[in-house]
Amino acid sequence: MRGVSIIGCGAIGSFVARAIDEGLVPAALRYLMDLDRGRAERLAASLARQRPMIAAGVEEVAADPATEVVVEAASQGAVLQYAERLLEAGKELVVLSVGALLRPEGRRILERYRGRVHVPSGAIAGLDAVRALALAGVEEVLLVTRKHPSKLMDEPYVRERGLRLGDLAEPTVIFEGPAEEAVRAFPRTLNVAAALSIYAGRQARVRVVADPRAARNVHEVFVRSRAGELRVTVENVPHPDNPRTSYLAALSAVALLRDLCAASP
């Protein structure tokens, strides 16, 4: 059975830990790590079967020979801080904060360790087809993300510009730009733009719509290629533990990890 450690014990990290605890992912949970140590400790104490250790820093996880796979469910900063160390130590890495991989340091990590850096489909769908279309050459990639203003208010782009989204009466485009810019402007909301760009081998164009009538987080993907066109719409239900995260994103991490662990001898 493969050993898995988790960095980031919020909504997604906790969901993954429980999936391992319940046997949905056939793995041994080795370490939990979080900037808020209490959070990692409370998660560990809540598990029924697994008895993970709490890591004070990434070195402990990197030095653990039994950890084969590390799930990052923390932040873009965490990816940039820890990924290289973990990959150098031979670990496989499942990255949720995918936006980090569009930054120059992140791109270098992806190029160097591509086979061991795994990007789940997250809150969108159709990435298998996007990857296939990329082989024929992708001419256009567009992502339109529609969210209720309350889900966007904490993002740096909105705060820095002092956008008063609470006053909106109609759906309003508040951002349009390349994925690289989008993941800096909306680091929590637009990891999907990074995943889409990585699979397409080309930067997505991103439009963000603040919609006071949106009950769900909606992502519309459009890809044009010589081999055909792809349109995918995903309507996400918020995660019960963190309304800013889509339930599907947590499920996609578990589905990917399940494959990685089931594939082990």
Ligand SMILES: NC(=O)c1ccc[n+]([C@@H]2O[C@H](COP(=O)([O-])OP(=O)(O)OC[C@H]3O[C@@H](n4cnc5c(N)ncnc54)[C@H](O)[C@@H]3O)[C@@H](O)[C@H]2O)c1
């Ligand atoms: N790929 C996708 O489609 C997708 C979808 C949703 C969320 N995400 C991303 O996944 C990540 C986790 O999401 P979540 O909803 O579980 O977030 P969350 O806020 O519920 O939990 C994040 C946890 O990580 C911890 N953390 C942050 N930085 C850290 C660091 N440097 N080292 C250790 N711990 C750190 C925080 O203390 C917190 O407990 C976020 O970056 C989020 O943007 C990706």
